[in-house]
Amino acid sequence: MVPKYEVVLVRPDIAGNTGQIGRSCMALGCRLHLVHPLGYQITDANLKRAGLDYWPNLDLKQHDSVSDWIKSVEPSREVWLLSTKAEKDWSPSEASPGATLVFGSETGGLPDEVHARWPGRERKIPIDPRARSLNLSACVAMTLGSLIFSKR
Numbered sequence: 478m479v480p481k482y483e484v485v486l487v488r489p490d491i492a493g494n495t496g497q498i499g500r501s502c503m504a505l506g507c508r509l510h511l512v513h514p515l516g517y518q519i520t521d522a523n524l525k526r527a528g529l530d531y532w533p534n535l536d537l538k539q540h541d542s543v544s545d546w547i548k549s550v551e552p553s554r555e556v557w558l559l560s561t562k563a564e565k566d567w568s569p570s571e572a573s574p575g576a577t578l579v580f581g582s583e584t585g586g587l588p589d590e591v592h593a594r595w596p597g598r599e600r601k602i603p604i605d606p607r608a609r610s611l612n613l614s615a616c617v618a619m620t621l622g623s624l625i626f627s628k629r
Contacts, residue, residue, distance in 0.1 A: 489516060490517070
């Protein structure tokens, strides 16, 4: 089955978030990419608890480093960077089915080399300016939901 979207987590820190994101990706027909180093072990109990029994059915790809992941992305692939540092708001109408959605770590965001590779592709989820950010798993769920339900 061709994934509806590719979700990339670059150096995620919190196992529970990754577990929830994996569960969402599996349930919504998306592939999850984990870019190492991770802030936890892939066998972490929190990841398993949040991912429930969905984890074995997840379409998962792991990459040893940011540079390894970047090299694996086809040049013609549509890539969107979801970042609190973006100037433009996220709009699901911009993204095509099968696009790659990239999210940074909970504490560090996206590395400069990712921004440099896809300049102008940064988007942010518009939130109240008094808030710094949203939870990573909530951001992924909102982004996927906005795409999947707007394309029906």
